[in-house]
Amino acid sequence: MVFRAPDPGVSHVTENAAPASVFRDTAFLRLWTGTTASGLAMWALPFVLGLGVLERSITAVELGVVLSTRTIGFLAAVPVAGVLADRHPRRAVVFWSCLTAGIATPLIAVGMGRSLLLMAVAATVVGAGQGACRPAFQALVAEVVPEQNRQQANAATTLAVRVTTLVAPSLTALASLVADARTLLAVTAVAWLCAALVPPRGTGGPIATKTRAGLVREFADGISEARRHPWMLAGLAALTAVIATGYSATAVLLPVVSRDRYGTEAVLAAATTAHTLGALAGAVLIARWRPRSAGWAALTGLACYGLIPVGLLLPVHPVVLVAAYAVAGIGIELFNVPWFTAIQREVEPSKLARVSSLDFLLSYGLAPIGLALIAPAVGLAGASTVLVVCAAVCLAAPAAAALVPSSRRFSTR
The missing domain is CATH 1.20.1250.20 (MFS general substrate transporter like domains)
Structure with missing residues (x-):
C-alpha cells in the first residue's frame, strides 16, 4: 500500500474520503493486540485482587496496600520510561516492560496469605512495567502507522481500552466461577507476555548522539x-x-x-x-x-x-x-x-x-x-x-x- 505524504499546510482540512482501515495493516494489528493485552492485564488486576478479598486470601487493608504500591511504581517508571524509549528502540522498551510485569504478577499470587511485603514489592514492579510501556506504546504508533491513518489508529486503540474497562469486571466475575484469584493472576501474567511478544518492530532507533546526558537532563x-x-x-x-x-x-x-x-x-x-x-x-x-x-x-x-x-x-x-x-x-x-x-x-x-x-x-x-x-x-x-x-x-x-x-x-x- 502506498501512502501520499500529507501537506503540512493543510493538515486540518476535512476530507470526505476516509482512509483505509488500519486493521488491514498487519503491523498495526499486532501493535493493537499487544496494547489491548496490556490494558486487559492492567484493568483486571484490581478485580482479581478484589476476588482475593472475597475468598479471604487477602484482607481489605492488604488490597489497599498492593494497589497503592502499584500506583507508586507506575508514577515512578513513567518519566524514566519516556527517556529510555527515546534512547532505545521503542519495541525493546515495550518487550522488557511488559515482560517485567508478566514475571512479577505471579509473585503477587505467591505472597497472598503469606507475605504482604512480597505482594507490595511485586505490585510495585508490576506498576513500573505498566508505566514503562505506556509512552513506548504511544511512540510506537507513530513509527508503525502513517500520519494520515493515525487518528483512526488511536481511535481503535482507545476503543479497545474502553471495551476492556467495560468487560474486564464481567470477565473476571465469570472466570472466578471456575478459578481462584491465584489462577486468575497467572492468566493476567499470560496477557502481559502477549503484550511483550506480539507488537511489531518500529522504524525508529535510539537517539543519535555522541554523548548521553543524565536521565533528569534528557x-x-x-x-x-x-x-x-x-x-x-x-x-x-x-x-x-x-x-x-x-x-x-x-x-x-x-x-x-x-x-x-x-x-x-x-x-x-x-x-x-x-x-x-x-x-x-x-x-x-x-x-x-x-x-x-x-x-x-x-x-x-x-x-x-x-x-x-x-x-x-x-x-x-x-x-x-x-x-x-x-x-x-x-x-x-x-x-x-x-x-x-x-x-x-x-x-x-x-x-x-x-x-x-x-x-x-x-x-x-x-x-x-x-x-x-x-x-x-x-x-x-x-x-x-x-x-x-x-x-x-x-x-x-x-x-x-x-x-x-x-x-x-x-x-x-
Missing part, C-alpha cells in the same frame, strides 16, 4: 520540547484540571448522590456504564470525523465533562444524570484521540516518548491527588460548593486553553 529536554508547542501546554493544563476535579467528583460523590438522592445503587451502575458506552461511541465517531478546527472541537469535548458535576449538583431526574455521563464519555474521546494524534504529528520523533510520558505523568498521575483532596474539601466546604467549583473548572479550563492561537488545530505549523 527528561528536561522532553519538557523543553513540550514548551515549544503552546497548544500542548494549554491542553495539558486543561486536561489535568478536568481530571483532577471532574474525575474526582465522579469517583467520590457519585456513590453518595446515588444513595442519598435516588435511594438506589442502580443510578451509580447506570451512570458509570453510560460513561463507558459514551466513550465507545465517541471513539467510533472520531475515527471517521475530521473537524477543520480539530483542537477547538477536542477542547469542546473535554469541557463536556463539566456536565457531570452539574448533574450531581442539581436535583435532576436520574435519566438526565445518566445522559450527562454519556455525553461526557463521548466528549472525552473527542478530546483524547485528536490529542494523541497531534502529539504524534507535531513532536520531534526523537523526543516523542518523553513528551508522552509527561502527558501521562501530569494528566493521570496527578489524579490520585485530586481524589485524596476531594473528600476533605467536601467536609470543609460542603458537597454543593465543591461541585460548583469542579463544574467551573471543567468548563473554564478548556475555554482558557482554546484562547491559545495554536490550540485551534493543535498545531504550530
Whole structure:
C-alpha cells in the first residue's frame, strides 16, 4: 500500500474520503493486540485482587496496600520510561516492560496469605512495567502507522481500552466461577507476555548522539520540547484540571448522590456504564470525523465533562444524570484521540516518548491527588460548593486553553 505524504499546510482540512482501515495493516494489528493485552492485564488486576478479598486470601487493608504500591511504581517508571524509549528502540522498551510485569504478577499470587511485603514489592514492579510501556506504546504508533491513518489508529486503540474497562469486571466475575484469584493472576501474567511478544518492530532507533546526558537532563529536554508547542501546554493544563476535579467528583460523590438522592445503587451502575458506552461511541465517531478546527472541537469535548458535576449538583431526574455521563464519555474521546494524534504529528520523533510520558505523568498521575483532596474539601466546604467549583473548572479550563492561537488545530505549523 502506498501512502501520499500529507501537506503540512493543510493538515486540518476535512476530507470526505476516509482512509483505509488500519486493521488491514498487519503491523498495526499486532501493535493493537499487544496494547489491548496490556490494558486487559492492567484493568483486571484490581478485580482479581478484589476476588482475593472475597475468598479471604487477602484482607481489605492488604488490597489497599498492593494497589497503592502499584500506583507508586507506575508514577515512578513513567518519566524514566519516556527517556529510555527515546534512547532505545521503542519495541525493546515495550518487550522488557511488559515482560517485567508478566514475571512479577505471579509473585503477587505467591505472597497472598503469606507475605504482604512480597505482594507490595511485586505490585510495585508490576506498576513500573505498566508505566514503562505506556509512552513506548504511544511512540510506537507513530513509527508503525502513517500520519494520515493515525487518528483512526488511536481511535481503535482507545476503543479497545474502553471495551476492556467495560468487560474486564464481567470477565473476571465469570472466570472466578471456575478459578481462584491465584489462577486468575497467572492468566493476567499470560496477557502481559502477549503484550511483550506480539507488537511489531518500529522504524525508529535510539537517539543519535555522541554523548548521553543524565536521565533528569534528557527528561528536561522532553519538557523543553513540550514548551515549544503552546497548544500542548494549554491542553495539558486543561486536561489535568478536568481530571483532577471532574474525575474526582465522579469517583467520590457519585456513590453518595446515588444513595442519598435516588435511594438506589442502580443510578451509580447506570451512570458509570453510560460513561463507558459514551466513550465507545465517541471513539467510533472520531475515527471517521475530521473537524477543520480539530483542537477547538477536542477542547469542546473535554469541557463536556463539566456536565457531570452539574448533574450531581442539581436535583435532576436520574435519566438526565445518566445522559450527562454519556455525553461526557463521548466528549472525552473527542478530546483524547485528536490529542494523541497531534502529539504524534507535531513532536520531534526523537523526543516523542518523553513528551508522552509527561502527558501521562501530569494528566493521570496527578489524579490520585485530586481524589485524596476531594473528600476533605467536601467536609470543609460542603458537597454543593465543591461541585460548583469542579463544574467551573471543567468548563473554564478548556475555554482558557482554546484562547491559545495554536490550540485551534493543535498545531504550530
